[in-house]
Amino acid sequence: MKLLVFLLLPYLSxxxxxxxxxxxxxxxxxxxxxxxxxxxxxxAHICQCVWNESKQKMYVYATLYSTAWRIPIYSAYVFGSPNIGRCDAWYIEPQLDLGTTAEPCMSPKGRKSINNQAVNSDYDGSGYDKGHLYPVQHTNNHLSMLATSTLTNAAPQNSTFNQGAWKTHEGAVIKDLEGCDKAYLAYVVTGVVPDNIKINNRVTVSKYYWRATCCIKSNTFSGKGYYGPDNNNKVQPLSITDLQTQLATDYKVNNITIFPSLPPGHKRPATGGCN
Incomplete structure (x- = not known):
């Protein structure tokens, strides 16, 4: 299986x-x-996708990317579990620098002549991990796992926090979302609030990560918010309303709605909202 992973990577992403x-x-x-x-x-809006075994294009998740910060602002995905393993072969997105005339496939990690995004060498010796927004733990198939390992889905994250409290949090989210109504999808948006620090004088370090989830439980929409590290280097749970208020302040915008309300006349047999 490991051999198959590495043979597929060059042309699937x-x-x-x-x-x-x-x-x-x-x-x-x-x-x-x-x-x-x-x-x-x-x-830049990025629709992250892969070619499947039938050579058909399959979209996997969405990312809003900051070419100024050279990190994603958020990645949005539909939750899946259990995951099937991990392969950290990191890629970049050539269209961010070369425009739509470039091939849309992610390029190998070795390229260095990049202006609008991070590359592997930016992280060398920095002491920071490449922190996934859409994590491998929340994928449930081989292709989704491969697609998460792109630098457009990662930001510099404190290694102790990434491998400790944040990883534990990602596991706890799995347990929570597995309790959602299986007839409906569970939606997740994970983002980064930037700090005033840069690695390699290029890539903005994350001040904190945040996550918002929304699904249907007992015929009612249920939403939860999280951010971390907090002042105690832990992940702090909070309502989505409070998370949105905090994000609006830190992103310096008037207001934020992570999960827009259901439109009038929507036929889903559910009440409430993810706010």
Missing amino acids: LSEVGKDFNQCRRFFLNNVPPRFIPSLSST
């Missing part, structure tokens, strides 16, 4: 960069992305 998420809206609740864009960040 693909993503598309554009001005919207029209090709991958299904990874958002109600097909509507979060309503906010940090005012000081140049952004």
Whole structure:
């Protein structure tokens, strides 16, 4: 199986960069992305996808990427579990620098002439991990696992926190979302609030990570928010309303809606909201 992983990697990973998420809206609740864009960040919408074994394009998740910070602002995905293992072969997205004329496939990790995104060498000797936004733990198939290992889905994260409290949190989210109604999807948005620190004078370090989840439990929409590290280097749970308030302050925007409300006349047999 490990041999198969490495043989497939060079030509399976693909993503598309554009001005919207029209090709991958299904990874958002109600097909509507979060309503906010940090005012000081140049952004790119990335529909992360892969070629499957039948050579058909399969979208896996969506990422709003900051070319100014050279880290993702958030990645949105539909929760899956259990995962099937891990392979850390990191890639970049050539379209972020070369435009849509470039091949949409993720390029190997060795490339260095990049302006709008991070590369592997930025992390060398930095003391920071490449912290996944869409984590391997929340994937449930081989192709989704491969697609998470792109630098457009990672930001510099304190290694102790990444491998400790945040990893434990990701496992706890699995247990929580496995309790959702199986007839419906569980939606997750994970993001990064930037700090004033950069590695290699290029890539902005994460001040903290945040996550919001939304699914249906007992015929009612149930949402939870998290962020970390807090002042005690732990993951802090909070309501999505409180998370949105905190994010609006830290991103310096007027307001944020992570999961827009259900539209009038929606036929899902559920009440409440993820806020």
